[in-house]
Amino acid sequence: MRNSHLKTVRRELREDSRLFFGKTKLTAKALGQTAEEELAPGIHRLTPFLTGSVGLLLTNRPPHAVVDFFAGLTKVDFARAGAVAPRSxxxxxxxxxxxxxxxxxxxxxxxxxxxxxxxxxxxxxxxxxxxxxxxxxxxxxxxxxxxxxxxxxxxxxxxxxxxxxxxxxSEFRVKVVAYWSAASGEVTEIKASSMEGIEKD
Structure with a gap:
């Protein structure tokens, strides 16, 4: 993941959000992996989504605003070794x-x-x-x-x-995979093909 692009994301969201990256197992343990261990009601259901190169965004913004922000954030970049060439x-x-x-x-x-x-x-x-x-x-x-x-x-x-x-x-993109709502205690998975499950206020 490109640090320069993450700095841009952090700068854009710094007023009302906090972005965390770390070891996924440690993050899952901090959130709680079972209902008995969870930090807040229902948040343990977020831990199955903590795989691969993922981070946590803590914010009061509505889910649709966060998804829209990241959907519009695409940066082109030079490929690194190990990337797959999209064209000849x-x-x-x-x-x-x-x-x-x-x-x-x-x-x-x-x-x-x-x-x-x-x-x-x-x-x-x-x-x-x-x-x-x-x-x-x-x-x-x-x-x-x-x-x-x-x-x-x-x-x-x-x-x-x-x-x-x-x-x-290469392209730098952030994909929102799921979110947890403190108000309802529910975890909602975001489908890549649609915005289903996102309520606009």
Missing amino acids: FTIPPGVVYSTAGEVPAENDVPLEHTIEPELRKLGVPTRMRKGKVVLGDDDGEGDGYLICKEGDVLDSRQTRLLKLFSICM
Whole structure:
């Protein structure tokens, strides 16, 4: 989970909310895992949702406002090693541009010559020709260089190459899975496909 994005979330919610991340077993123990151990009436039914990379948000905001806030919060980011590539990416042959063909050449700039040694170090068969970084033939003939295919589990070399070309393949999102209401003592699961169970005031 990206710390910079979490800081943004905390900053947005700091007036009336508190966000906690920690070990899920410890959090479940603190809330109470049975009706006898629970911290507040019905809150033990929240503990089955504490699996994986999850946090707790304590707030007085209505549930629909929290779900709407997080539904609108999506940040693009550079992929990390272990992420699955959502699409394929190939550096086209010819002069190598800073976005490797993601935008038309007339709107792009040639890649800095200082980056060329790093590209070769990362396995890309580039060379310098008349002060420009070139892949394949000068006239754009030959094969491009495939960095990743859709569905590949990315390694650190691939993620470094994607970052060099400013290609963001990850999204930061927060999904609300359930909430507990102090007023009713009920836990409501939020379905990913709908907002069922959320009452708007």
